[in-house]
Amino acid sequence: MIETIAHPAHERESAPAGRKMEIVIRAAWQLFLDQGFSATSMDAIAKAAGVSKATLYAYFPSKEALFASLIVAECESLQRDLPVPKLSAGLSEALREFARQYLHTFIHRKDVAFVRIIANESGRFPVLARLFYESGPEATIRRLARFLEEAKAAQLLEFDDPMVAAKQFLSLVRGELPLLIVLGLGDLAEGTIEQEIEAGLKLFLKACEPRV
Amino acid sequence: MIETIAHPAHERESAPAGRKMEIVIRAAWQLFLDQGFSATSMDAIAKAAGVSKATLYAYFPSKEALFASLIVAECESLQRDLPVPKLSAGLSEALREFARQYLHTFIHRKDVAFVRIIANESGRFPVLARLFYESGPEATIRRLARFLEEAKAAQLLEFDDPMVAAKQFLSLVRGELPLLIVLGLGDLAEGTIEQEIEAGLKLFLKACEPRV
């Protein structure tokens, strides 16, 4: 992504390596997501990517370095894909849509698998754990907090601290979902998510909408 | 702790085995909590318990069986130690104290480490994952829901579905705490937990207390 411009000259050298590199990264990420760090072997990655183990070690000095590289890249992706609240459609609908986008990451297991991996290697990658929290969950809270502050300024909402209110809204709409998914019990009926969002939104607005 | 009384008679036969068994269980549980299932080796358990590996395999036919046995026992313990809401001290204080007891399991890492282990091995032990969810989280929700229903009957609260309301209250008071702890970022300042509880309680009551 960074080297998109430039380097048209030595395609012959870097292109094969570049393609393989990308295949390796994809295969490794898939395996890490599915099985975690410890359970994923370099052998398995090499096999899935169709390369030899020696090639892996030509790209990355160790399994840890490969893992860290993937996490850092994914955190950048997380920050790019944060939900965006839009007041234009009305406060209620804006929050509803924000919640939908927010929960989408849980339902499709991306974010939860992410947490699971880092959590399981708890002591091992403290820097990566913090990077993830700041790139994903905390950034989401901050973005929503700014939006809530605008709504407060427009006298659509009442609350003390926007960061606290943002955390509370997100807590309400996610409910038990992350736990259920992380436990592999997330086979929910179709409308369940929508119902949870609706219930959470209702409670939040009941508590924070100005009383006429 | 349990066997302080009794068994003075056949100390010679069962006491050595019984004592060692208990030591093994304690050591294994400690290691599983700290390092997870995969990362904990039978060698390490044997060493920590001061027995040989062969002794472990005399007690349990496999590492999986040992692990499952510990999880099942811990789930029984979870159900015994559920928080108990008491209306006697007033609704607000009852919910506050319930929340304190609830979060206590997160702060002291018992429950979270538990989730972390099961989550990472959920593919391997789906039955244990469900057992855990029903023994801990779901049982807690049910207990609180019953209490909320009483409060509703006494016209202290207004809501539609007691199970939904219970989930919402618990979601509010736990906030980001489980995520922070599971990521190893849970070094919170002293009053933080109390503040989170207070804020969650305030929002919940604002939304669910009858308006005079």
Add this chain to the structure above:
DNA sequence: GTCTATAAAGGGATAGAC
């Protein structure tokens, strides 16, 4: 850069003595 082959270490599980 990429491969095959292998070293070195650690894992689960078992045999056999006591």
Add this chain to the structure above:
DNA sequence: GTCTATCCCTTTATAGAC
């Protein structure tokens, strides 16, 4: 029941040919 010693497999990582 408990131990020591060991089998056999998988893992990370590297050596050496091409």
